[in-house]
Each structure stands twice: as C-alpha cells, then as structure tokens.
Amino acid sequence: MQLATLAIGLISATALWSGVQALNAQARTSYDRAAAALGGNRTATLVARDGGSYAQQLYVDLRRAGWPVSPAVEGAIRLSGRSLRLLGVEPLSLPVEARTAPALGTGDLQGFILPPGQTLIAPETLREFGLTEGATPELPNGQHLPPLKPQAEIAPGVLVVDIGLAQKLLDMPDRLSRLLLGSKQDGSRPPLRDIVGDRLQLDQPDAATELERLTDSFHLNLTAFGLLSFLVGLFIVNSAIGLAFEQRRPMLRTLRACGASARQLNAVMVIELCLIALLAGLIGLVCGYLIAATLLPDVAATLRGLYGAQIPGELSLRPEWWLAGIAISILGTLAAASAALIKAARLPVLAAAQPYAWQQAQYRWLIVQGAAALAVFAAGFGFLWFGDSLLSGFAVLAAILLGAALGLPAILGLVLALGEKLARGPLTTWFWADSRLQLSGLSLALMALLLALGVNVGVGTMVESFSRTFQRWLDGRLAAEVYLNAATDQQATEIKAWLKDRPEVRSLLPGARAEVKLQGQPVELIGFADDATYRDHWPLLEHTKDVWDRVARGDAALVSEQLWRRLGVKLGDRIVVPSDRGPWPVEVVGIYADYGNPRGQLGVAFGALVTHFPDVAKTRFGLRVDPARVPALIADLRSNFALGERSLADQSTLKAISKQIFSRTFAVTTALNAFTLGIAGVALLTSLLTLGASRLPQVAPLWAIGITRRRLALVELTKTLAMAAITALVALPLGLLVAWCLIAVVNVKAFGWRLPFEVFPFELAKLVGIALLATLLAAALPILKLMRMQPARLVKVFADER
Amino acid sequence: MLIVSNLTKSYSSGQDRVAVLRGVDLAVQPGESVALTGESGSGKSTLLHLIAGLDQPDGGAITFGEETISTMPDAERAAFRRERLGLVFQQFNLIPSLTVADNLVFQARLAGRHDAAWRTELIERLGLGALLKRYPEQLSGGQQQRVAIGRALAIKPLLLLADEPTGNLDEATADDVLALATDLVRRTGCGFLMVTHSERLAGMLDRRVHLHAGLIH
Incomplete structure (x- = not known):
C-alpha cells in the first residue's frame, strides 16, 4: 500500500510537472524558430519610424557606407482563403546570427536565388494546406509562388523566398520592411543618422521574442498549474512516507535498540527513496509525455487562437527534459520525506507515542503558521498595491493561495475547538476532540484540497464569467447575419x-x-x-x-x-x-x-x-x-x-466556431484543473490511510467500551467529511478571491482586457458537492477497512505495546 | 451471574491452528472477586476478551444472567459492553483526546447511566480531583490506571473485567489500586474477574482459578 501510494504520488507529481514543461518547451522552441525565420528578433533591425515600408535606396546607401545590413521584406498573403506570412530575404548578405532560419546551404543557394527560385515552407504547413513539394500555388492576385521546398527549420505559417520575388509577390517594388543589422563591428563607418536621418530607427535584438512576450502569461499560467499539481503530488508522497514511517516505527526502534545508528538508518532510507523516486520518475516522465501529447493540440489551438503562434502538432523532447524530470522527482521525494527523516533521526528509542504533546506542539506550530499566513497576505497586498506587471499579478495570486493554505489549519483548529466547547454528548465531545487530534495528520492533505478547490472555483468562475461575457460580446460583434470575404x-x-x-x-x-x-x-x-x-x-x-x-x-x-x-x-x-x-x-x-x-x-x-x-x-x-x-x-x-467555407459564413456558424475556439482555449485549463482536484483526492486518501494505520489505538478503546465498528466508521466518515466541508467552505471565498485576482489583475496584465466579475452560486454548490464526493471516495476505503476489521485486530491493541 | 461453559478458542498460526482454550468452565457470582492466573500464553487474556464479547469463541457458551453473550450479534455485544461491563486493560487504553474528567464519565454518559454523585465519590476515592483537566499522557501509570478503573466503575457495572490492571505498576501502587477496586466492587455488588500473574495479588481476592494448557484447574 505504501509503495503504491508513494508511486502514485511521485508519478502524478512528475507527470504533470514534466508534461507542462514539455508543452512549454515545445512552444518556446517554436517561438525560437519563428523568431529566427522572421529574422527580426535575433538581430538588430532598422525599421521605419512610422512602422511602414521604406525605399530600397536606403539599403544601398548604408551598404556603401560600410554598414553590414541585409534587406528583408515581409507581408501577408492569402492561400486557400487563409493568411500566411511571406518573408523575402537576401541570402548572400544575411547576418550570421539570422542565417539559421532559411538554412540556406551553399548547395541550395543557387536554387533559391536563380529563377524560378524556391519557396521554403515548414513541412507541417505544407501538409496543412494539402500541398506537395515542387507545387507552385496561385495567389489571389494571379501570381504564382515559386516551387515549394519543405524545410524543417522554417516556422509554421511562414513562407521564405528571395527578396526580389517577395517584392513582386507583395507588390512592393523597391520597398523594404526592415534591414537586418549584423553584429560585425567596424569603427570606421559613419553614424547611422548621417545616412538615414530620422527616417529609420534601430531596434535592438530582444532576449525574448514578441511571441514569447505575448505568450508569457499563458506559459506562466501553465507553469503555475504544473507547479500546483506537483506540490499536490508531493503531498501524497509526504503522506505515503508518513504512512511508511508510522508502520516502520517499531522496527526502527528495534534496530536502534540493537545498535544501528540513526544516521545509518536514514542513509538506507534515503537510498531506498532515491531508487523508488528514480523508477517512479521514469514512469512519471512517460505519463508526462502522454499528457503533453494529449494536451498539445489544445495548447496549440489556444496559442494559435489567442496569439497567432504556430506550434507543430508533434512533440519533440530533449535529453534535458528527461534529466530535469528525474532530478525533480528525486528532489521532490527528498523534500517530501524530510519531515519523516528528521523524525526518524530524532526517534527516541524508548519513548511511547504522545498524541496530546504532539497536538500541543502542533498547536504552537499552528500559531506560527497562522502568523506566516498573515505575513504572506500582507506581502500579497503589497504586490497588489505597488506591483504593475504580470509577474506581480501572479505573485498576488500565489500569496492568496499560499496564505490561505497556511491559514487553513488555524481556521480548522478554531472551528474544531469551538465545536468541542459547544459539544454536549460524550460522543460529540470525542468527535470534536479527536478531530483536533487528527488535524495535524490531515492538514497537509486538506491544504492540498483547499488549493485544488480554490483554484477550481477561481478558474471556473473566471471561465464562466468569460463564457457569458464572451457570449454577449459575440452577439454585439457579430450582429450581421452573413459575413463575406471575397x-x-x-x-x-x-x-x-x-x-x-x-x-x-x-x-x-x-x-x-x-x-x-x-x-x-x-x-x-x-x-x-x-x-x-x-x-x-x-x-x-x-x-x-x-x-x-x-x-x-x-x-x-x-x-x-x-x-x-x-x-x-x-x-x-x-x-x-x-x-x-x-x-x-x-x-x-x-x-x-x-x-x-x-x-x-x-x-x-x-x-x-x-x-x-x-x-x-x-x-x-x-x-x-x-x-x-x-x-x-x-x-x-x-x-x-x-465562395468557400472560409470566405462565406453565416452568423450562427461564426458564433459556433468562436465558441469552439473559446472552449478549446480553456480545455487545457479545465483538464489541469481536473487533474489537480484528482490528485488532491488521492492526497486525502493516502493521508486517511496513514491516519487509519496509526489511529487504531485511539479507536479501539471506544470499540471496547461498546461502540460498534459500524458506528465508529460512520463517526470517522462524518469527521472527515466535516473537515472537508469546512475546507470547501473556506475554498469558496478563496476561489472567488482567486477569480477576482485572475480577472482584475492577471488578465488585465496578460491580455489587456478586464471581464465583469460574476458569481455563479450553482457552480459553487456543485464544486462543494464534488469536493465532498471526492472526500467520500477517498474516505471510503479506510472506513470500509474499519467497518470490516476483524475483532482480533482490534483486540491486539489491548495486548500490543503502543 | 457469569457462567462460562466448555469454551473453546483456537487461532491460526501459519497453516496450523493453535488451540488456546480447550473447554473452559468458570462461574463468577455477583459481588465475588476472582483472580485468573496462569502462565504466559495460557489463554487468560483470550478468555477475558471472549467474556467481554470482544471476540467470539469457536465453541461453548458464555452466559450472563439470562443472556448468552457468545451468540450475540456484534451490535448487541457492543451494547452489553457499554451498559453492563467495566473493562480495565493493562495498557489502560484511555481515550487520548479527552481529559481525565471526560474519560471518567465517557462510558457512563454513553450508556445513559451517568450519576453525578457517584462520579464525585469516585473522583474522591480515586484521588483524581487535581487531575481532572489533564490528558492521559500527562499522568503516571498509576494515575492512568486509577482513571481506567474509575471509568469502568462509573457505569456501576454488573461485571468488572480487568486484564493485568497492575502489570505496569510498582507493588505499593498496585496494592493501592487493587484495594480500591475490590472495595468499590464490594460496594456496588458487581462480579470481578481479574487476570494476574501475581500470586500475592491473586491472594487478595475472594477466589483464584488457574488456567493451564487451555483448561481451568
């Protein structure tokens, strides 16, 4: 059981984290390709001050003056009713740092320059348009593209031709869009202003491409989800290791009594954990690959729909991804195991369990944790007040979630203490008192549940708000009954x-x-x-x-x-x-x-x-x-x-397409949301199993006194459900706060628009129901175990050493 | 009156079955205190657990008054323990999340037989007045055992079963606790069956039975 839960935790943590990393890496590789293909972000460029095109003569003047510039022209063309970016370059003068894009080897150079020339195209774009190598598609203005030649280095959605051909195809004779400036330094050339005056301005190369900047928020969002899932997965690992430690406690004490040092025992346990982490990490990576491959079409659709970024539909992974996945699995395991390892190192050889002292120690820890929660909230408020970037928006979000998670045990402690104070019957008194005793063991899992629920409520509210606003907005934007594009x-x-x-x-x-x-x-x-x-x-x-x-x-x-x-x-x-x-x-x-x-x-x-x-x-x-x-x-x-499908559409079709794009945009978020909630459920299950194993001495006396196993099981279930219900109730305002933060802070910074904030009571009630159902499912196994426990097992408690 | 007739119980050990009780006969009258002695592994605790309805025998019968405990369903055995039985274990088995005060009256209140005057008397006789707000783990072994005895007697049981209640206590404390228990048993008129290894303690009770090789001698 321990091994299974440990493996489940590690596999899910590694899978979701590495899956998200694979998606991000795939997208970033594509942006790099796009940037390289456009030639605009990896090199300094000279562009017109008004952003338009300019006379080719400026290029001639600059070259004569010794400036290492290369001309480029770009524009949109339509092919099969869709828009593609046509880029014209002059391969002989291309700066070295921009030359990766067209990948023009010396062998191909002649073919590229000399008539009929070549149109370099990404293989996936070739397939997407149903074209074949060597084809010369006709453009709306009656001209033909030079023969198509697929090249893997070309970004999807981009066509690269010789500059002379591009000027002709784009109807930009003797005009340039930009000049690429090589990094080769030559101190003797005259200043730029002396040659071009105020007509051109120098754009320095950016570390990040335009697409990278635009899509930052999307990837940050994915990373945040990946990290959240990873942390929730680690909660499972923590619970599983806690369970293992509980079950091994007598054996560890015996080994210590026999002379094995705490250091030796810990070293053996660390090696064992590392081996398990290695194996589970590898399985997690395979699962991560599958998750990434499953989500990639939706991610690609989202990036295309939102930012116009073209991401290939096939996943390619680098060795660094595998190594990073294994490393994070091992490091995560060691981090999750640290508490148990410290406990094992300090394990007194003779001392018996002291749950009340433990509870008191935890009570002090709750105060510290509560204070930390307040400090984190204050920091979040500071980010909100003084921050003005997307990162500060995410910092606010992280502070809200972290503060709430840290504060949850204190809130639960207060509610349970109040319940105990108001309780009248003996069983009710025990119910509250024992729940308080259980709180420390369950708090991590409940924190995971709170985070998963809070994020679910937050993202759900945002998506629903967006959905309804989008619907109204579509009604306004698509008011005409038919749309036509000749x-x-x-x-x-x-x-x-x-x-x-x-x-x-x-x-x-x-x-x-x-x-x-x-x-x-x-x-x-x-x-x-x-x-x-x-x-x-x-x-x-x-x-x-x-x-x-x-x-x-x-x-x-x-x-x-x-x-x-x-x-x-x-x-x-x-x-x-x-x-x-x-x-x-x-x-x-x-x-x-x-x-x-x-x-x-x-x-x-x-x-x-x-x-x-x-x-x-x-x-x-x-x-x-x-x-x-x-x-x-x-x-x-x-x-x-x-007129084809793309050129003529009625309002309802366009709305349906828009809604489909909308749905796909949030499909990834919804999937990650569901994964996170699922993992939180598993975290709860493993915590309950851990507690179930160590709680027998607490439950057995009640059974001996005359409470049936069935009634005990029901009381245990009610306790778990009560704690989950309190957590869910805390998650509702937290989720709404997260939604507000997403709508009013993150979205505004990321996309530039703000949605009206709406609350959907039915959705909230549904999520509380789901949380309780997940808790019920997670609690079912330990509860059934208790219900069906053989009396002999319970009787053993009275004979065994505690 | 407790009557145990021809009681048998065996446990599986790997592929073998080990007979622990091989036809035990025993009777405990109301107000009588009986010591059950025997070597380790002789089946003393098993017999006590079967009488308490914590486990079920393979054969034979256990009757208490008009009722047959050995054939009762689980819920009825639980009710029997709750309402008529006082149980004291060697490891005390108090409820760790409750204070001494709550532990003391837990079973009595659960059984609906809480008597405030009796509780006060028990607290006084057991010397628990200063410990009421403490939690079990904050007490010494002797103190915990006194609370366990108090809990068992708080319902004014018809039968008090104790499994080596003084096993963890020093001689003086053990004598003190046992004297207290027998005194309270006498006052309430309940039957008392105590498992012990100690010949000396066994001698302090009304009668002694010895369990050997699964049979009462």
Missing part, C-alpha cells in the same frame, strides 16, 4: 452588384482592415460603415455622447480595450496613425471590448480608412438579412461565386 476587389464589386437584386438583403456593411505600428507594436485598423447595426450592437465600454457621429466624420476612432490600456489614452485624447497618406490624427471617442485578440485595434470610419490606405483590400463585408432567408442566400452566393 478573393479579390473585383469579385467583391461583382458580389455587391449581384446583391442589389436580392430583396432579402436589408443592408450591406463594407469593411476593411489595415495594419500599422503604434509605439513599435502592430495595431489593426478596422473600418466601420455608418450603420445602425454598429450603433445598436457594438460592445462599447466607454464612449463620448456623439460617438458614432464622430467616427462617421472620419477624425475619430474607437480604441480596443487592450490598446487603450497599453497606450494609456483616455476619451478625448488624440492618436496619430501612420497612414499611407501621412500622419492621420484621430480623437479617441470610445473604448470597446475585443476579447481574445492579442493585438490592439482601432475602429475608424470605413470611408476614412480607404482614403488613408487606398491600397487596402475592400473585400470584406457583412450583410443584414432576414434570418429565415440566410441559408438560401448563402447557397446562391456559393453557387454563383465559388
């Missing part, structure tokens, strides 16, 4: 003309999107038509009185919540948008919710957007249609214009 402007014009003869179409809402950079960060500009649909439905959080009239005039903009927070603007402030026609100042007249979008967004009048960005594709529009006639209209549109 392949070309020409097709868009034809469709518009065709729609004029369809009486069921009440109005046509043209839309357009452009991309700019504000404060060095990409920002999306969306164009609105002046229509009642937006006035009635758009999810505005704050706005001026005449918001839509102001937007329609073309000199005002709506700002997405995340951009509003990032820029620190308020209503009435002006933002200068770098447009193709020069700086375009717009006044902020409204702030709207834009959940799930990692990028900032500015909403402007459609007409004004088209005026300032004349080349922008005018292919998107929404249609207000009589809902009953939507299916027929869509069928007619498809048959007339060969």
